[in-house]
Structures are given as structure tokens and as C-alpha cells.
Amino acid sequence: MSIQVKNLTHIYSEGMPYQTIALEDNSFEIADGSFVGIIGHTGSGKSTLIQHLNGLLKPNSGTILVDGLDITDASVSLRDIRQRIGLVFQYPEYQLFEETVEKDVAFGPQNLGLPEDLIGERVREALHLVGLSYEDVGQRSPFDLSGGEKRRVAIAGVIAMRPKVLILDEPTAGLDPKAHKDILNLIERVHREENNTIILVSHNMGDIAALSEKVLVMHKGRMVMEGTPGEVFKKAELLLGMGLELPPAAGFMELLKQRGINLENMPLTIEEAVEEITVWTGNN
Amino acid sequence: MDPIIHMLDLVFQYKKDDLTPEEPAVDHVTLRIERGSFTAIIGRNGSGKSTLAKNINGLLIPTEGTVYVKGLDTADPDRIWEIRQTAGMVFQNPDNQLVSSIVEDDVAFGPENLGVEPGEIRKRVDESLYAVNMYEERKKAPHLLSGGQKQRVAIAGVVAMRPECIIFDEPTAMLDPHGRREVMCIIRKLHREGITIVLITHFMEEAAEAERVIIMDKGKVMMDGSPREVFARTEEIRSLDLDVPFTVDLAERLRSRGFPVPDGIIEEEEMADFLCQYKSRT
Numbered sequence: 001m002s003i004q005v006k007n008l009t010h011i012y013s014e015g016m017p018y019q020t021i022a023l024e025d026n027s028f029e030i031a032d033g034s035f036v037g038i039i040g041h042t043g044s045g046k047s048t049l050i051q052h053l054n055g056l057l058k059p060n061s062g063t064i065l066v067d068g069l070d071i072t073d074a075s076v077s078l079r080d081i082r083q084r085i086g087l088v089f090q091y092p093e094y095q096l097f098e099e100t101v102e103k104d105v106a107f108g109p110q111n112l113g114l115p116e117d118l119i120g121e122r123v124r125e126a127l128h129l130v131g132l133s134y135e136d137v138g139q140r141s142p143f144d145l146s147g148g149e150k151r152r153v154a155i156a157g158v159i160a161m162r163p164k165v166l167i168l169d170e171p172t173a174g175l176d177p178k179a180h181k182d183i184l185n186l187i188e189r190v191h192r193e194e195n196n197t198i199i200l201v202s203h204n205m206g207d208i209a210a211l212s213e214k215v216l217v218m219h220k221g222r223m224v225m226e227g228t229p230g231e232v233f234k235k236a237e238l239l240l241g242m243g244l245e246l247p248p249a250a251g252f253m254e255l256l257k258q259r260g261i262n263l264e265n266m267p268l269t270i271e272e273a274v275e276e277i278t279v280w281t282g283n284n
Numbered sequence: 285m286d287p288i289i290h291m292l293d294l295v296f297q298y299k300k301d302d303l304t305p306e307e308p309a310v311d312h313v314t315l316r317i318e319r320g321s322f323t324a325i326i327g328r329n330g331s332g333k334s335t336l337a338k339n340i341n342g343l344l345i346p347t348e349g350t351v352y353v354k355g356l357d358t359a360d361p362d363r364i365w366e367i368r369q370t371a372g373m374v375f376q377n378p379d380n381q382l383v384s385s386i387v388e389d390d391v392a393f394g395p396e397n398l399g400v401e402p403g404e405i406r407k408r409v410d411e412s413l414y415a416v417n418m419y420e421e422r423k424k425a426p427h428l429l430s431g432g433q434k435q436r437v438a439i440a441g442v443v444a445m446r447p448e449c450i451i452f453d454e455p456t457a458m459l460d461p462h463g464r465r466e467v468m469c470i471i472r473k474l475h476r477e478g479i480t481i482v483l484i485t486h487f488m489e490e491a492a493e494a495e496r497v498i499i500m501d502k503g504k505v506m507m508d509g510s511p512r513e514v515f516a517r518t519e520e521i522r523s524l525d526l527d528v529p530f531t532v533d534l535a536e537r538l539r540s541r542g543f544p545v546p547d548g549i550i551e552e553e554e555m556a557d558f559l560c561q562y563k564s565r566t
Contacts, residue, residue, distance in 0.1 A: 042430060042460045147329055174376070174457040176329045176486045178525035203460050245461050248530040255552050259560060270530065274537045281543075281563050 001067045001084060001164035001197055003030040003053065008062035010048055022048040023059070024221045030165075030199065030214075035191055037208035037229070038201045040218030041243045046201050049218065050167050053199070055081040066165070083112055086163030090170045092154035096142040101127070101153050102134070104142050108161040119160075126160035127153075129193065130186050148179030152186065159190060166190065167199040172207065184211065209233060209247040209268040217242070234266050249273040288354055288449050288480050289317035289340055289371070295348035296335050296503075308347065309335040311503035319448070322481040324494035324511075328525045332503040333484045337451045340482070341371040354448070369398065372442035376454040378434035387429075387437050388413065388422040394445040405444075412440040415477075416470050432463025439470055449480035457486065468493070488515070488529045492550050499524060512548040531555050 010023040023045050030036050040046045051057040052064060055071055055078050063070050071081050089095065098104035105126055109119045124134045130152040137145065142153050151171070158166065168187065172180045184207060191198045202208050208215060209229040217225035217232060219242045225232055233239070233250045240246070246254060249267045253276070256263065263280050267273040296310040310332045317323055325333045338344040339351050342358040354370050356363040375381055384390040388409050395405045413419040416436040426434055435455055442450055452471065456464040468490060475481045483494060491497050497514040499507040501524050507514050515521065515532045522528075528536075531552050535545045543562065549555055 041462065174454075174486075176525070177488075177527040178328055243462055252530065252534070252552055252555070255556050256559065259556055261556075261560070261563075270533055270537065273534060274541065277538065277543075277559065278541055281559070281566060 002032045002065075003165065003197070004063075004065040005029070005053075006063045006065070008049075008052065008064065009060050010045075010052065010057060011060050012048075014060065021221055023052075026062070026221075026223045028216060028223055028226060030197060033195055033197055035198045035211055035213050036200070037212030037215045038199060038218065039203070039205065039208055039215060039244060044218040044242075045221040046218050047169060048221075050087060050169060050199065050201060053165070053167060054085040054087045056087070079112065082108075082163075083161060084163060085165040085167065086158040086161055088155050088158050088166070088168045088171060090173060092158075092171075093142075093147065093150035096150060096154055096157075099141060100139050101132075101142050101145075102138040104153060105156045105160050108157050112161060122160045122162070123156075126156040129159055129190055130156045131182065132156070146179075148175055148182060151175070151179070151183065155183075155186070159194070162194070163196065165197040165199065166194075167201070169201045170203065171200070172202070172204065187211070203245070205233070205245050205247040206249075206269075209250070217244075229268050230266065233268060236266075285319060286355055287316040288319045289315070289482075290352040291315045291336075291339070291349065292352075293349035294336070294339060294346050294351055296332075296339055296344055297347045298335075308503055310339065312349070313503070313505055314349075315498070315505065315508075317449070317480060317482060320475075320478055320480055321496060322475045322483070322494045323496045323498060324483045324485060324491035325498045325500060326485060326488070326491050326526060327500035327506075331500040333500050334453050335503075336500065337373065337453050337482065337484055340449075340451055341373055342367050343373070365398075369445055370447055371449040371451060372445055372447035374435070374439055374442055374450060374452045374455050376457045378431060378438045378458070381438040381441070382426045382434060385425055386422075387418065387424050387426055390426060390437055391422075391440045391444050394441050398445065408444045408446070409440075412444040415443050415474070416440045417466075430463060431459045432466040435459060435463065435467050436470055439467070439474075443474070447479065449482065450474065451482040451484075453484045454486065455483075456490065464490075488527050492529045499526065512550055515550055516547055 006027050008023055008026045012020045012022050038046050052059055059072055064072050066084055096104050102123055105123045106119050109122045127134050132152055142150055172183050187198060212229055215229050215232040216223055233246055236246055236254050247268050249270050249272060253263055253267055263276040265276060267276045291313055294310055294313045295308050297308040327333050339346055342364045345359050351358045353367045356367050358367055382390050383393055391409045391412050392405050395408050413422050416439050418436050418440060426437060456467050471481060485491055492511045494511060497511050498505055515528050518528050518536055529550060531550055535549045539545050545558060
């Protein structure tokens with residue numbers, strides 16, 4: 001499911017003394033089935049942008065075409081949008097509310113009006129996709145699970161609606177290293193098995209570089225760069241100037257550059273860094 | 285000199301309603317934290333780090349064993365306020381720690397509760413806000429601040445109590461990279477000023493900045509040493525579901541490719557030094 005955003009502008013408290021232009025004339029496209037990373041400093045407009053993509057916010061001007069359907073149009077039902085585009089908020093585990101994991105995951109599909117037997121199937125599948133077993137956790141209270149498990153249940157609740165586009169806002173924030181890796185693995189698995197479009201918003205540049213096919217950079221309400229991770233992170237100075245970081249491997253290469261060492265290619269992952277260093281030293 | 289924190293065979297067990305016996309959250313830990321030191325505690329979720337921290341300032345009282353803070357037993361209810369004044373705590377979520385609608389009022393809350401006289405409170409509030417670089421924002425409402433700023437206000441609230449030791453329980457977990465840098469910068473500064481720091485974190489790069497790293501698992505201390513010593517044990521660390529800092533990982537991978545990377549490299553600068561020297565020799 002492709003997304004085309006055209007001239008999107010959003011102004012908070014328009015006409016008021018505190019008027020803020022959160023998004024200014026943004027146009028971009030997200031291809032069907034792609035994995036897109038969105039980066040930007042806090043307050044750059046990332047969250048405002050993704051809230052437009054699933055209809056939580058309406059723009060002041062501009063259009064958002066999802067498979068040709070303009071979701072900014074008032075006649076489009078929210079249910080239609082939500083069925084297509086699922087949004088996992090930051091700290092989604094705070095939104096768990098049901099008595100059992102099963103009921104919590106079933107909440108979304110129920111709101112879509114699906115028949116009961118189909119809902120049961122979806123719940124099992126979604127839990128399986130996030131690496132939990134229905135038999136083990138289905139009847140447990142979500143509040144008795146560990147932090148990482150709670151988050152997986154919350155993500156399962158969105159996946160159970162089978163969105164063609166899945167947006168995740170900082171899905172690994174606050175997790176320990178193991179839970180962090182688990183969540184990234186599950187996002188990759190969902191992408192592979194559901195063949196859906198993934199939009200990942202994150203401050204973790206290592207994750208963005210490793211997973212995304214395309215990276216969008218937001219700065220002061222505008223999309224200022226887009227390209228492959230290689231193209232984007234090559235512009236290290238620009239990114240640092242916006243208060244953004246580099247993936248650790250790229251950051252280390254910048255340090256080497258300051259010492260007059262110029263490697264052939266900017267590495268994005270630690271594996272690539274090892275290759276580049278090996279080539280540079282002639283140690284292969 | 286006596287350590288500022290001394291745990292002797294500490295066991296802590298959360299009470300459970302059901303009858304199944306639970307493993308204790310902290311399981312026979314003996315630790316000395318020296319005055320003025322900077323200790324990082326790492327470990328996966330549920331390893332007992334936070335429970336250990338809450339035992340330091342009497343938020344939790346040991347099930348077995350004893351915790352002394354400046355020689356005071358945390359199980360003695362008569363000394364609890366003295367203990368909390370000595371060892372302050374900063375938590376993960378700044379929103380849960382701020383109580384007032386104005387920054388400076390929030391910082392004054394602690395000393396007010398200690399019954400400090402008003403002139404002295406004013407002085408402490410100003411000093412604390414300067415210490416965390418938030419003096420300019422003293423009249424603002426906390427909800428208008430960024431996450432990093434809010435966390436710095438929470439730290440100022442603790443600093444205003446003039447603690448000798450501050451325990452930080454994942455203070456940067458909910459912050460963006462910028463906020464994380466701000467808070468780490470303040471922690472380093474407080475340490476330089478002589479405050480004993482205990483930092484619980486999931487970020488290995490932050491732990492690498494401490495003088496001492498303690499790794500916990502299943503309620504027990506698994507490793508304890510300088511960052512260089514601890515992070516050299518990469519395999520053990522990974523077996524505990526933890527990471528090593530980027531430079532340590534890179535060093536290990538280069539070694540396996542035949543690079544003679546010396547042991548104990550932990551900072552990027554050291555790695556860059558090594559690579560420059562290595563290149564000039566080949």
C-alpha cells in the first residue's frame with residue numbers, strides 16, 4: 001500500500017498567540033512494502049507527521065493518498081483508515097487495559113466488526129508473530145508480564161488488525177538490550193511475513209541504518225533529506241548540525257576522519273566497519 | 285574510611301500472595317560503595333538492580349542481612365530521614381517525580397520537608413538549579429520543558445537536599461539522545477563535585493564512563509570491576525543478555541581478523557590511536 005503525501009502543512013493553535021507551524025509543506029512518497037525510517041530531533045514534527053498518516057490529526061492543507069484514497073477527506077471513515085494503517089505509539093504498554101492478553105489483542109479486530117471465529121484466529125496469529133504463545137499468555141493478565149512482553153502484547157493488538165502499513169514510534173525505548181533486540185527481530189519478521197509497509201520512527205541510528213531501505217529526515221517541521229541510509233548518513237555534518245546522531249559505526253569513522261583517515265565507504269554497521277578497516281590497513 | 289554504603293549479605297524478597305516460593309529479587313549481596321566513587325550497575329530487566337537500589341535509601345527494608353548508609357542501619361525507622369537525606373534517588377520517568385507547577389517550587393519541595401529555614405531554602409534552590417543548568421528556566425512550568433530538562437529539575441530537587449550520594453535508576457531511559465547527553469553531563473559534574481554516584485542503566489556506553497561496573501543477574505552480583513576489566517569478558521556479558529560498548533565489540537571483531545588490538549580498549553579515542561599506529565607500522 002503506497003502512501004503519497006503532498007504539500008502537508010499542520011499548524012497547532014492557528015490564529016492563537018501560541019501558533020506553531022509543526023509541519024510545513026511536506027511532500028514525499030512511501031512505496032508499497034518498503035521499510036522506511038524517520039529520524040529527527042525531538043520537536044522536529046515526526047510525531048505530528050505520523051499522527052496524520054493514520055487520521056488522528058487532520059492537516060491545515062495538503063493531501064495524504066493511501067493507495068489512491070485521500071484520507072484527509074472528511075468523508076473517509078476512521079475505521080477505513082485504521083484498517084489500512086496501524087500506529088504503535090511510544091510506550092504502547094501503557095495502553096493495555098483488558099483483563100486478559102487475549103481480550104486486549106482482540107480489542108482492535110472487534111472494533112473492525114470482524115466475526116468472532118476470525119477474531120480468535122487473528123489473536124493467535126498476532127501473538128505468534130510477536131513471539132508469544134496464546135496457550136502460555138492468552139488467559140494471563142497483561143499486567144503480570146515483563147516490560148518487554150507487555151510491549152509485544154501491545155504491538156500484537158495493532159498487528160491483529162492486519163494493517164497494510166505499520167507505523168512504530170520508538171518501539172524499543174526504555175527496554176533492556178535483550179528486549180530491544182527481540183522487538184527489532186519481531187518487526188523484521190512481521191515485515192517479512194505480512195509483506196506490509198513499515199515506518200519506524202527512532203532515535204537509535206544504529207537500528208535505523210540496519211533496518212531501513214529509505215530514511216526520511218525531519219527538521220523544524222520540514223522533510224529536509226531522504227535517501228538510502230548510506231546516502232543520508234554520509235551527510236554526517238548536516239545531521240550533527242541538526243542535533244542528530246550517527247550510527248555508532250559511522251560515528252567512529254567520523255572520528256577517524258578527524259585524524260586524517262579517510263575510508264572508502266561510510267560504514268553503517270559494525271560488520272561494515274570491520275570490512276572498511278581491513279581494506280584500509282591492507283590486512284586482508 | 286568507612287564506605288558510604290555497606291551491604292552485608294543483603295536478601296530482599298517481594299511478598300507474593302500465592303504459595304509458590306519465589307526466588308529472592310536480591311540474593312545474598314555484599315557490597316561496599318566508597319565515598320566519592322562512581323559505580324554503574326547493569327543487568328537485564330528483573331536482575332534485581334532496582335530492588336538493590338531501593339534498599340539503599342530505605343524505600344525497601346532488607347528481608348535478611350543489613351544495609352548501612354553512612355553507618356546507619358536502614359532498618360532503623362528512627363534514622364530513615366537521615367538516610368534518605370544522605371542517599372537521594374532519581375527515577376526513570378521525570379513526569380512521576382515533579383510535584384509543583386513551577387520549576388523552583390518543585391526544587392524547594394525537598395528542603396521544605398526537611399524543615400530548612402526559608403533563606404537557606406532559597407539559597408539551595410538557586411545553587412541546585414545552577415548545578416543542573418536550569419536556573420534560567422526556574423519560573424517555568426515543568427510540563428513545558430523537554431524530557432531532559434524535566435529530568436534535570438528532578439535531579440535539582442534531590443541535589444537541594446544536599447545528599448552525599450545519589451542513586452540514579454535508569455535516568456536516561458525515557459530521554460532522546462540530546463536529553464541523555466544533558467543528564468549524563470550533569471551526573472559527571474556532580475561526581476566531580478564529590479557526590480557518590482550509583483547509576484543503574486541499560487546503556488553500556490554510559491556504564492563505561494563509571495569507575496566501577498557491577499553486573500547483576502538473578503539477584504546476584506556476577507561481575508564487579510573497572511569498565512575495562514568487566515567489558516573484557518564479552519562472552520560472559522553476552523550470555524547474560526547484555527551488550528558491550530561499540531568499541532569493545534569492534535576490538536573483538538578486529539582481533540578475530542588477526543589485528544593485534546590490545547586488551548582493555550574501551551574508548552573510541554584509544555581505538556583510533558591503535559589503528560593509526562597499526563597502519564603506520566604496516
